[in-house]
Amino acid sequence: MNDEKKYYAGLDIGSVSIKAAIVGDQGLIASGLIPSGGHYKDAAKKVMDHALAQAGLSFDGLSGLIVTGLGAESSPFPARQVSDISCQARGCSILFPSARTIIDIGGQFTKAARITPEGRIADFLMSEKCATGSGRFLQVIARILSVPLDEIGPLSLQAEKPVEFSTNCAVFAESETISRIAEGAKPADILAGVHRAMAAKVSMLVKRLKLTPDVVLTGGGGEDRGLALAIGDALKTEILVPDFPRLSAAFGAACLAREEQTTKSGGQNARPRNGFKAAL
Amino acid sequence: MMPFAGIDIGSTMTKVVIADEQEKILASHIGPTGAEHRHLALKVMDDTLRSLAHSRAAGVGGVVSSSTYGKSTSASPPPDRLGITPKAEGNDIVKEITLENLDFIVATGYGRINVPFADKQITEITCHARGIRSLFPSARIIIDIGGQDSKGIKLDADGKVANFVMNDKCAAGTGRFLEVISETLGINLTDMGDLALSADGIVQISNTCTVFAEHEVTSRLAEGAGVAEIVAGLHEAIASRVVNMTRHLGIEKDVVVTGGGAKNKGLIRAIAGKVGFDVLTPPEPFITGALGAALVGRDFYNRGVRPAREREKKEVTFFT
Numbered sequence: 001m002n003d004e005k006k007y008y009a010g011l012d013i014g015s016v017s018i019k020a021a022i023v024g025d026q027g028l029i030a031s032g033l034i035p036s037g038g039h040y041k042d043a044a045k046k047v048m049d050h051a052l053a054q055a056g057l058s059f060d061g062l063s064g065l066i067v068t069g070l071g072a073e074s075s076p077f078p079a080r081q082v083s084d085i086s087c088q089a090r091g092c093s094i095l096f097p098s099a100r101t102i103i104d105i106g107g108q109f110t111k112a113a114r115i116t117p118e119g120r121i122a123d124f125l126m127s128e129k130c131a132t133g134s135g136r137f138l139q140v141i142a143r144i145l146s147v148p149l150d151e152i153g154p155l156s157l158q159a160e161k162p163v164e165f166s167t168n169c170a171v172f173a174e175s176e177t178i179s180r181i182a183e184g185a186k187p188a189d190i191l192a193g194v195h196r197a198m199a200a201k202v203s204m205l206v207k208r209l210k211l212t213p214d215v216v217l218t219g220g221g222g223e224d225r226g227l228a229l230a231i232g233d234a235l236k237t238e239i240l241v242p243d244f245p246r247l248s249a250a251f252g253a254a255c256l257a258r259e260e261q262t263t264k265s266g267g268q269n270a271r272p273r274n275g276f277k278a279a280l
Numbered sequence: 281m282m283p284f285a286g287i288d289i290g291s292t293m294t295k296v297v298i299a300d301e302q303e304k305i306l307a308s309h310i311g312p313t314g315a316e317h318r319h320l321a322l323k324v325m326d327d328t329l330r331s332l333a334h335s336r337a338a339g340v341g342g343v344v345s346s347s348t349y350g351k352s353t354s355a356s357p358p359p360d361r362l363g364i365t366p367k368a369e370g371n372d373i374v375k376e377i378t379l380e381n382l383d384f385i386v387a388t389g390y391g392r393i394n395v396p397f398a399d400k401q402i403t404e405i406t407c408h409a410r411g412i413r414s415l416f417p418s419a420r421i422i423i424d425i426g427g428q429d430s431k432g433i434k435l436d437a438d439g440k441v442a443n444f445v446m447n448d449k450c451a452a453g454t455g456r457f458l459e460v461i462s463e464t465l466g467i468n469l470t471d472m473g474d475l476a477l478s479a480d481g482i483v484q485i486s487n488t489c490t491v492f493a494e495h496e497v498t499s500r501l502a503e504g505a506g507v508a509e510i511v512a513g514l515h516e517a518i519a520s521r522v523v524n525m526t527r528h529l530g531i532e533k534d535v536v537v538t539g540g541g542a543k544n545k546g547l548i549r550a551i552a553g554k555v556g557f558d559v560l561t562p563p564e565p566f567i568t569g570a571l572g573a574a575l576v577g578r579d580f581y582n583r584g585v586r587p588a589r590e591r592e593k594k595e596v597t598f599f600t
Contacts, residue, residue, distance in 0.1 A: 038502075108492070130450070131491035140491060171451035171460060171490045172428070 006063040007055065008261065010253025011044060012084065013071035016107035016135075016220065018043050020051040021250035022062070023258055030055035031247050040074035048077070064257035068249055070108075082256055084249050085113050085124055091252025092216045093119030095242050100212040103202060103231065103239075104249075105221025107135045112205045114212055125205050131170040133201035135220050138227070140170050141194045144177050145187045149220075156191040156226030163193030168201065192226060199230035206235060213237050218245045282375075282383045284581065286407065286573025287325060287398065289313060289391025292427030292455065293540065294320065295570040296328040298377070303414045303575060307332035310566050313391065321387075321395040322593060325379060333376055379591060384577030388569055390428075397591040402576050404569050405433055405444050408538060410579075411572030413439035415562050418534045423522055423551065423559075424569075425541025427455040432526030445525050451490040453521030455540050458547075461514055464494050465507060472511055476546030479512035493517065512546065519550035535559040538568045 005024060012019040015036060022030040032050035037043050052059060065079040068087045075081075085104070092099045093115060104111045110133045114123040127133040131140070142152050163185050165173050177190055206215070215237055217228050222245025232239040242248050283306055288295040296309040309328040313320075375381065379397060387398035388407040395401070404424075412419050413435065422433040429448035436442040451457050462469045483505045487493040493514070500510055518541075523531075535555055541547050542565035552559050562568050 108495075128492075129488050131489045136491055167449065169450045169490075171456055 006258075006261070007057055007061060008064040008254045008257040009048070009051070009062050009066075010087065010250040010255070010257060011048060011065065011067045011069075011075060011077070011079070012087065012247075012250035012253060013040055013044055013067065013069040013074060014084075014106060015070050017246065018047050018069075018071075019247050019250040020044075020047045021247055021254045022051050022055045022057070023251070023254040025258075028251055028254075030057075031244070031250065033246060036071065040071045041076045044071075044074065045076045064261045066253040066257040066260075068253045080257075080260075082253060085111055086121060087249040087252035087256060088218055089113055089115045089121050089252065090119050090256050091248040091250075092218060092242070093117075094252070094255055095248065096214060096216050096240050098214045099216045099240065101206060101209065101215040103206060103215060103217045103221075104219040105135055105198075105202065105217065105227070106219045107139070110134050110202055110205065110221075112202070112209050114209050123209050125209055127201070127205055130168075130201075132168050132173075133198060133205065137170045137173070137198055138191075138194055138224070140174055141177055141190065144174060144181075145190060147187060147191065150223065152191055153224035153226045155188050156195055156224075157229075158188040159192030159226075160186070161189050162196055163190050165193055165197050168197060173197065192230070195224075195227045195230035196234075198227060199234040202231055203234035211235055211237065214240055216240045216242070218242060218248045220246055222246070282381050283377060284574045284577040285325070285328075285382050285385045286570040286575070286577060287321065287385065287387050287389075287392075287395055288404065288407065288567070288570035288573055289321065289387065289389040289394060290404075290426055290569070291390055291429070293566055294324050294389075294391070295567045296324050297567050297570040297574045298328060298332055298382070299571060299574040299578065301578065303578070305567075305571060307335070308564070308567050308570065310564075321391075322397065325397070329377060329379065336376075379593065384581045384585075384587065385591070386573040386577040386580075388573040397593060399577065399587040399591070400580065402573060405431065405441055405446075407569045407572035407576055409433055409435055409439065409441045409572065410575045411568035411570070412536050412538060412562070414571065414575055415568065416534060416536050416560055419536045419560070420532045421526060421529065421535045423526055423535065423537045423541075424539040425455060425518075425522060425537065425547070426539045427459070430454050430522045430525070430539075430541070432522070432529050434529040443529050445528050447521075447525055450488075452488045452493070453518055453525065457490045457493070457518055458514060458544075460490050461494055461497055464497060465511070467507075467511070470543075473515070473544035473546035473548075475508050476512040476515045477549065479506070479508040481509050481512070482516055483509045483513040485510070485513045485517045488517075488521070512550075515544075515546045515550040516553075518547060519554050523551060523554035531555055533557065537561050538565045540566060 010021045018036050020032045030051045032047040034047045066082050067075040067079045068082050068084045072081045092102050102113045110127045112125050113121050116122050131137050217239050222241045228239045283298050283300045286297045294313045298307045299305050307328050385398045387395035387401050388404045392401045412422050424431040430453050432445045434443040485493050487496050537559050542561040
């Protein structure tokens with residue numbers, strides 16, 4: 001019997017940030033996140049080094065690695081690639097065994113997936129045609145309001161009278177925002193209005209998939225509490241959010257790498273629970 | 281008989297046309313709508329009437345005294361802005377045309393409700409159709425590309441509106457698309473069309489969404505693609521969006537492109553490429569809606585319709 005501990009990594013190369021996660025037999029032990037910038041390869045190397053250092057490991061100490069995300073092709077490490085939604089599904093179903101629907105709101109795309117109790121994709125839809133349903137909409141409006149991205153959520157919770165946009169287009173909403181500011185609308189009310197517009201768009205996507213609770217929200221959008229509440233209102237259901245929503249795909253990739261190895265060697269592994277909480 | 285006025289308050293430009301019984305344009309005015317446009321309906325009307333009076337006084341009646349961007353071109357406007365002053369012109373005593381004595385005033389465009397002195401408010405679909413019918417009796421399809429929306433209008437053999445399609449939900453396929461991206465590129469909106477015409481090829485823009493296309497343009501530039509070729513690709517993208525929308529109506533000859541988009545030669549070429557034959561453009565595409573509004577007013581008047589109430593001269597504000 002081999003009692004040497006094994007470690008597995010997941011690397012998620014996204015358009016906005018690159019994430020790395022390392023899991024052991026019991027769950028997440030290290031992670032990292034940095035902006036993607038113009039050089040995916042350099043940034044990916046950097047974030048992986050950071051996670052390895054946190055875990056006290058060298059790259060050769062890893063027993064498996066899976067790469068995912070829009071920029072998976074740019075991985076500096078040779079590894080198997082798995083679609084980000086599969087990794088997301090795996091990660092979320094480990095964090096929340098009751099999850100049946102996943103909404104991933106990234107910087108550029110919004111994805112919705114229905115998953116099986118085993119954490120596999122049953123159905124999947126993506127919104128890539130229009131900025132309104134994506135994080136980009138929020139970025140555009142937050143820029144006008146000069147509100148940093150991580151303050152959008154808390155600020156929006158102070159809204160008293162959310163602005164109702166007459167348009168669903170991010171470009172038109174931008175000019176509408178300027179008129180509303182001129183009329184005296186508060187930034188909190190404007191952001192809450194943007195959340196509602198986004199939630200309407202996202203919930204349409206989810207309803208096309210057939211809404212199946214529990215619903216988990218991940219990606220950068222998951223860090224915005226105001227958005228999570230707006231989506232919950234639109235779907236009339238509670239929304240679960242991982243502690244570190246931007247890391248769940250990297251975490252899922254690492255878990256898939258671990259499962260791959262244990263299946264290959266015929267071993268059985270207890271399913272780790274609440275990886276994020278265990279690690280951080 | 282006195283002339284008729286049409287005022288078209290668009291999202292970007294405000295247009296006024298004063299036309300006579302023979303459908304001849306006596307005066308026109310084009311100015312930016314701007315943020316203050318809601319106060320400006322009366323002012324642009326005044327400016328137009330003043331430049332008309334000026335050209336008539338100078339004995340050039342009938343010449344289109346179109347003012348360009350911003351202010352009216354009249355050099356020294358008469359001090360009494362709405363007064364009736366009889367003027368001698370040859371042997372005739374010509375009454376000055378004022379807001380009060382115009383036979384009919386029709387307002388159109390998305391700001392039409394903000395024109396308190398208009399006798400009627402008519403949709404821009406009807407007005408564009410009427411204006412184009414006057415300029416091009418052979419027109420069957422009108423494509424109107426505005427600053428914030430785009431429309432396709434089908435006319436029957438009598439020049440009446442048979443059907444229309446409209447996009448005001450999404451900036452793609454409207455003037456806004458080019459406006460946003462011209463800012464990103466640091467190129468004047470009015471130079472975009474010629475730049476597209478100078479391109480050696482086309483860089484396809486795969487994103488429909490303006491926000492995403494903006495990002496795509498930056499990436500293509502970073503990859504070393506030529507600016508002119510990218511701009512040509514943007515024109516292709518708008519053209520295919522408006523033409524595909526209009527296809528629902530059944531495209532047939534003649535196709536007239538109007539609105540601010542028709543000023544852009546690159547866009548006209550791209551649209552002609554998509555429909556498969558040459559398209560027509562009015563001499564002054566900005567004013568076809570206002571011209572149509574004036575002519576719709578003329579038609580009303582000739583059917584015996586008279587202004588229902590005294591024209592209010594006050595400036596309205598939108599947010600009261």
